[in-house]
Amino acid sequence: MHTRKKTTKRLKVLSLGVVVITACLLNAAVYAAGIAPIPARKPAAFRADPLALLRFPALNQTDEPAAALMASPAIPAPVIPGHKPPVPQALTHADGRETMDATASLQTIPIPARKPEASGLNPTLQMAATQDITAESASGGDNFRLTLPETAPATLTAAPSLEGLNKIYKSKLKRAPSQRDSVARLVNIVKQDVSSGSPTRALKRLSSDKAVPYLDPVEKDQMQTLIARGYLLAGKVVQAYELAAESAARSGKYIPQAGWVAGLAAWRMGNYEDAARLFANSANSSYSSSWQASASSYWASRSYMRARKPQEVSLWLKQAAQYPRTFYGLIATRSLGWDYDFNWDTPALTAAHKKILEDHSITREALTLVKNGDYTAAENALAKIDTSKDPALAEALLAYAAQKNLPALGMKLAQAYGHPKGGYYDSALYPLLPWKLKDGYTVDRALVHAIIRQESKFNPGAVSRSGAQGLMQVMPSTASYISGKSQFKNKESHASLRHPQTNLEIGQRYIEKLLYQDHVDAELFSLVVAYNAGPGNLKKWKRELADMQSDPLLFIESIPMGETRAYVERVMSNYWIYRLRMNQPVPSLDAVAEGEWAQYVPIDGIKQAGLPSLSDLRLADAR
Structure with missing residues (x-):
């Protein structure tokens, strides 16, 4: 298996006072940073679990019952021998009030033992990596060591989910069918209120609706966290902080999203030490997905840097880097100067x-x-x-x-x-297109592959409920606009969009057109937002979030549409991994790791006027 080779030249956090940034998450996450639309569930399953609609797709919740929630003194940094966690301190609010850290009552949770998929390592490698991080933290050394197992299974083993969805919270409350229906109705109404920009109305329902007595404390905090997220996206940061921090204090062990939302709110309020501990709580929860854990760990590192506690920064970067197939895990790994341990081998056909x-x-x-x-x-x-x-x-x-x-x-x-020896067959997880374009690529192959992997998972016959077609999920109206042929608007012609070469040609031409629009300006985050949500939404969000232009990752995390936040993270992760697979440099990853926007630097295809090329840029080593 591949091993990480650690270099020191990029680890400048102690001297430069700058830390890597990250962003977003999930249709569910899905994803580390948000509340994505929840897919419809079968009636029976939904009646049995009405709180399913509240799940943040990229977050983890579990079958573990809610035991008594025990409060303990503080939210620590990773539990590492020889490392003393920070002590809660008084926070000074904008109105001059001083209170103890809002996370002071949160349960202290040690870093959970992650499943192998978190870092792509088998259990032996995972243990070695954990031990090495511990040794480094205690001794101040900078050698990252892994030990390969002596033996390995002869055949494939079941791979845990790449999403790392280890647990889903389920209440132990016994509800009558009518009570379950009441809870389901309340969940739907609260979700609709938040989606329509009315979190205050949702909060009133949560205190007065007849279904509230049928919720257990954790379920109520799940709903309160959803409402807090609504306040945060509406720019009401103080309200978001108060609600999410309260939920995190009561139920943070089971709801990592609560610490995440409260952490983002604290960051925007300038309470960086508070934000760090809230993010730490979210990262340490055994209910966190790999995407949530890596996002929270990375933002804990950022927050500790802003709080002038550099001794914590590298610890949390290392924690985020345990998940190298996630958006924040990739950025953290790059920031640390570590090599990536992807396995590009494929099993031979015998x-x-x-x-x-x-x-x-x-x-x-x-x-x-x-x-x-x-x-x-x-x-x-x-x-x-x-x-x-x-x-x-x-x-x-x-x-x-x-x-x-x-x-x-x-x-x-x-x-x-x-893989029989642990980890994954990354060559199959990130496959290459077998189809050839008649006139070749006019944009980077890695970018085309990244979008296809997220849009259709390489199924040329994919058709969405909205009518998007083929590998790149091209809408017939878009195809007509790009090609200048009205025939694609006719239902009879939709099948032609599922022809791989046709779909690829139109799809990459659409990417080209988006790249050079004013609000994209050859910047990859903006491009991916526009591809998913449309150029109009991109323009609107850049106007509404203009005060975040100096912080690209905060901009991504503040996009109101959960699906788009998750989409950006997934496509960018795909893009960087494909660049690595193709043995190409990743200047946009370097830029993001340094706090900059992800400027598009073409490698394949035809260079466009005004765009930098590789020779125009001073690149870090390509590893």
Whole structure:
């Protein structure tokens, strides 16, 4: 396996007083930074779990019941031998009041033992990495060491979710069907109030609605955190802070989002030490996803730098860097000067694999489709095979997908099955397009791949509920606008947009057009926002959040649309990882790690007038 080689030349935090920045998160996260729209659930499942609508997709919640919530003195930095956590201090408010740190009553939570997917390492490597970080922290050394296991399984092992969704909170309260319906109704109404920009109305409901007695304390704090997020996005920072910090104090162990929202509010209020401890609480919660944990850890590092506590900065950067496939994990790793440990190997297709495939009826038919050149039909058929109880078949399919360039199938399998020696088959998680463009690329290959991975997961036949088509999820109206051909507006012509080459040509031309609009100006964060939410929303948000132009990561975290916040993080993570896979430098990652916007620097395709090239920039080492 690959190991991290640590260098020291980029770790200037102690002398420069600057720290890396980050951003956003999740349809659920999904994602580390926000409340994304919640997908519809089956009625029975929803009735059993009405609070599901409140889940922040990128956050973690769990099946663990809410035990008695015990308050303890303070929220610590990572629990590391020989390292003394900060002591809560009085906070001075804008009106001159002094109060104790709002996190003082939060439970002290040690860094949980993460699953291997968090850093892409198997348990032995994960333990070695943790031990080395501990040794460095205690001794002040700067050598990062990993030890490979002596033996490894012979076949694929089940890979834990890349989202790191370890736990989901469920109440132990027994509710009658009518009570569950009342709770579901309240959740829906509160969510609608927050989405429509009325958090105050939602807060009133939370105190007076007839369903409130049917909520346990943690569930009520989940809803209060959602309302706090609404206040934060509406620019009512003090209200957001008060509600989220209160929820974090009561239920922070189970709701990492509470510490996250309160931390962002404290940051915007200039209470950086308070923000650091709130972010630390969120990062340390065992209910945090890998995206949430890396985001909170990174922002804890930023906050400690602003609070003039540089001794904490590198500790929290190292914590964020445990998740190298996340947005903030990538930035933290770059800031520390560490190498990335991605595994670009693919399993070789052996005679034993071929026999397994030939003995299976569906794969046998798919092999015939491939021989006839119908790769899409073959890939669709193979993707329907249940390999959950047959890792040998999964390994054979993964090897076959790699050899025949079936990216959607390979990506699906690599998300479910890890490398026999631990970690992932990153080459399958981040596959390359098998289709060729007639006139080649006019924008970077890595950028096209990054968008496709998020939009369609390399399925050329993908169609969204809104009508977006194909690999790059191009809307028919956009295709007509870009191509100048009205035929794409006709429903009968939509199928042509699912032709890979057609979709790629129109998609990259749309990227080119967006890149040079005034409000994008060849900046990648802005480009990705415009691609997802439209140029009009980008223009509006840049106007409304003009005071955040000096802090790109705070700008991203303050975008009102949760889906877009998560989309930016995912696509940018994909982009940087694809650049690394293609052995290309990552100047935009360097820029973000230094607190700057992610300026687009073309490597592939045709250089456009006014854009810098690699030779125009002073790049850090490409590693």
